[in-house]
Amino acid sequence: MSVALGLHPPLVVRTVPVRDPGDLISLLPGPASYTWVHHGDGLVAWGEALRVTIPPGPGRFAWARDWLAGAFGHADIDDQVRRPGSGPVAFGSFTFDPASAGSVLVVPRVVVARRDGQAWLTTVGEENLGLVTPAVPPGRIRYSDGALTAPGWEHAVATAVRHITSGELEKVVLARDLIATADTDIDPRVPLARLAARYPECYTFSVGGLIGATPELLVRHTGRAIESLVLAGTIPSGADPATLFDSPKDRYEHTCAVASVEAALKPLCAELDVPAAPELLSLPNVQHLASRVTGRLDDGASVLDVVAALHPTAAVGGTPTDDAVALIPRLERMDRGGYAGPVGWIDAQGDGEWGIALRCAQLDGPRARLFAGCGIMGGSDPAAELAEAQSKFRAMQYALEG
Numbered sequence: 177m178s179v180a181l182g183l184h185p186p187l188v189v190r191t192v193p194v195r196d197p198g199d200l201i202s203l204l205p206g207p208a209s210y211t212w213v214h215h216g217d218g219l220v221a222w223g224e225a226l227r228v229t230i231p232p233g234p235g236r237f238a239w240a241r242d243w244l245a246g247a248f249g250h251a252d253i254d255d256q257v258r259r260p261g262s263g264p265v266a267f268g269s270f271t272f273d274p275a276s277a278g279s280v281l282v283v284p285r286v287v288v289a290r291r292d293g294q295a296w297l298t299t300v301g302e303e304n305l306g307l308v309t310p311a312v313p314p315g316r317i318r319y320s321d322g323a324l325t326a327p328g329w330e331h332a333v334a335t336a337v338r339h340i341t342s343g344e345l346e347k348v349v350l351a352r353d354l355i356a357t358a359d360t361d362i363d364p365r366v367p368l369a370r371l372a373a374r375y376p377e378c379y380t381f382s383v384g385g386l387i388g389a390t391p392e393l394l395v396r397h398t399g400r401a402i403e404s405l406v407l408a409g410t411i412p413s414g415a416d417p418a419t420l421f422d423s424p425k426d427r428y429e430h431t432c433a434v435a436s437v438e439a440a441l442k443p444l445c446a447e448l449d450v451p452a453a454p455e456l457l458s459l460p461n462v463q464h465l466a467s468r469v470t471g472r473l474d475d476g477a478s479v480l481d482v483v484a485a486l487h488p489t490a491a492v493g494g495t496p497t498d499d500a501v502a503l504i505p506r507l508e509r510m511d512r513g514g515y516a517g518p519v520g521w522i523d524a525q526g527d528g529e530w531g532i533a534l535r536c537a538q539l540d541g542p543r544a545r546l547f548a549g550c551g552i553m554g555g556s557d558p559a560a561e562l563a564e565a566q567s568k569f570r571a572m573q574y575a576l577e578g
């Protein structure tokens with residue numbers, strides 16, 4: 177596969193320690209930005225030293241890894257911090273469906289990062305902090321249906337339940353989209369700041385106009401240590417958590433998701449720890465069953481290799497995976513784009529953090545396409561799944577409306 181590296185002069189990268197920069201998202205000078213923030217720490221970035229559109233297809237993660245190896249391998253790097261996320265980094269977003277266009281990697285010109293009390297600044301090429309423009313809230317928002325109306329989506333859920341009860345598959349995750357329209361172009365910095373403040377335990381992200389706050393960590397890769405937070409099984413906020421832990425439907429839905437992660441990671445890991453039972457993750461809009469899976473890689477696989485092995489987990493695809501991903505577009509009647517795809521960052525050592533792009537929207541001028549989905553099992557009630565999807569939409573609706 178051609179990687180057109182010779183076309184770019186080598187990147188000149190410099191990372192230096194800096195004093196605590198305060199709130200990371202408020203540093204973004206303009207709407208075109210890259211963000212990965214969790215509990216206030218993480219990386220924010222702007223400018224584009226390199227950008228590549230990743231060709232669709234089954235080999236897209238390997239293609240991206242090879243492209244990065246070329247770009248970072250030829251770089252002239254002065255990294256005075258030497259931590260995961262220092263030196264050159266690329267932000268990326270991959271579409272859910274390998275056949276869909278729209279996967280992208282960007283090496284920003286400026287990155288400001290903080291982790292565990294240490295902050296740093298990375299610049300690529302000439303240091304040019306750019307013009308600072310104030311972030312303006314989007315004002316009044318109107319909503320309209322995406323691919324399916326609410327009753328149309330309930331019908332799709334009922335059809336999925338029939339496929340499951342007839343024994344074709346065990347679980348399928350169905351999503352719907354909702355179109356939000358503002359009077360003016362939506363500046364992502366406003367919804368990002370709201371998401372990071374209200375959902376600190378989620379990963380607030382923005383890459384190429386895809387923004388959101390996902391609670392689901394696909395993988396964190398630090399040296400050989402990896403970690404994944406698997407979520408599946410949901411009740412509204414305020415409901416008694418016992419109803420979630422005692423629900424056979426939610427417990428089995430969660431078991432499917434954990435099993436898919438375990439099966440994907442086992443061949444890569446010398447050690448893998450999968451909790452025997454889930455815990456509760458409580459967010460302002462929903463509560464989830466959550467399992468933190470940890471492991472140690474047995475060779476030098478990069479975070480993108482691990483992402484490639486994991487995607488799509490049964491938290492966003494289903495069980496068995498192939499049957500579920502074949503059924504999803506037939507019932508959803510939409511292209512998911514970057515929703516439910518991997519989103520995150522990678523550095524020159526192959527370390528990085530990638531989430532599953534949930535509770536998110538794709539921005540396009542004054543328009544935002546919001547997505548929310550639910551794991552459908554044999555015992556799913558279409559009205560209850562619709563209510564769950566509405567609760568999940570609330571994160572982005574709050575981000576847009578305030």
Ligand SMILES: C=C(O[C@H]1C=CC=C(C(=O)O)[C@@H]1O)C(=O)O
Pocket residue numbers: 349351392407408409410464490491492534535547548549550551552568
């Ligand atoms: C597919 C989504 O959520 C997944 C992650 C957590 C819980 C889920 C559930 O209970 O259905 C979903 O598997 C979404 O938010 O769009």
